[in-house]
Amino acid sequence: MFTAELTFECYQDTTIDAVDGAITQLIDALRYNGQILGREFPTSIDDGVFITRVVCPEEESLHPNHHSSIVEKRLQALSKAGLLAPKIRLTGMDLHSDNTDPCQQPEWQVLYTHYLSTCSPLRCGEHLAPIPLYKLPTPAIGDHQDLLRWQVDWSSTDELQMHGTTLKQACSEVLTDISSPLNHTGWQLAKDIEQQSKVPTYYYLYHLADTTEPSAKTARPCPSCGGTWQLESPLHGIFDFKCEPCRLVSNLPW
Incomplete structure (x- = not known):
């Protein structure tokens, strides 16, 4: 597993409630699609920039190729809250998580x-x-x-x-x-x-x-x-x- 940061920047005036709702809905969609793991996703704010820390199964888990239609919809909804699409930074391997299965196609x-x-x-x-x-x-x-x-x-x-x-x-x-x-x-x-x-x-x-x-x-x-x-x-x-x-x-x- 790998840890990553999603950085959300505002491009217009907005509110904390709108930003919080948009980020939460995106994080839920990523979680239910299996792209991020766990149940708690701390989000910090610093001078209008919001950073959410997540754990992913693989290095490429957040690549658009893995997005579901629901994730795509939540990404598009960010603009309504005055947010740009998140910048993704992989921060390293999570030492306390299991390694993802290497099989391309498991037998069972x-x-x-x-x-x-x-x-x-x-x-x-x-x-x-x-x-x-x-x-x-x-x-x-x-x-x-x-x-x-x-x-x-x-x-x-x-x-x-x-x-x-x-x-x-x-x-x-x-x-x-x-x-x-x-x-x-x-x-x-x-x-x-x-x-x-x-x-x-x-x-x-x-x-x-x-x-x-x-x-x-x-x-x-x-x-x-x-x-x-x-x-x-x-x-x-x-x-x-x-x-x-x-x-x-x-x-x-x-």
């Missing part, structure tokens, strides 16, 4: 995230490295907002159960139950991505430790079809189960 991919992840929830099956969402075909709604909102829901639920709050049990059930609304939505998103990209796309089903015997844990069937899905050896040290027909992967209890 998986929808996988966790409460600490801010990168793309779609990962290459071979490297488990995040795939920039702007490399996917654009959904009918024009961006990947549904996918990123699911990621926020999943990450928030995971954080609550990891921290052992009073909601731990409820959150654990939501994460592990294949029929929960959270998993139903994620699994359907994975199916939609496979249909659009023509790449086999799996959904990660979280599994927690319980009181059953180890032999029973390893023998557990696929929760969808009831078939055998345990792998001979784990993938990426995470996935111990993989059901090809159902497009599901899961883990043994940590």
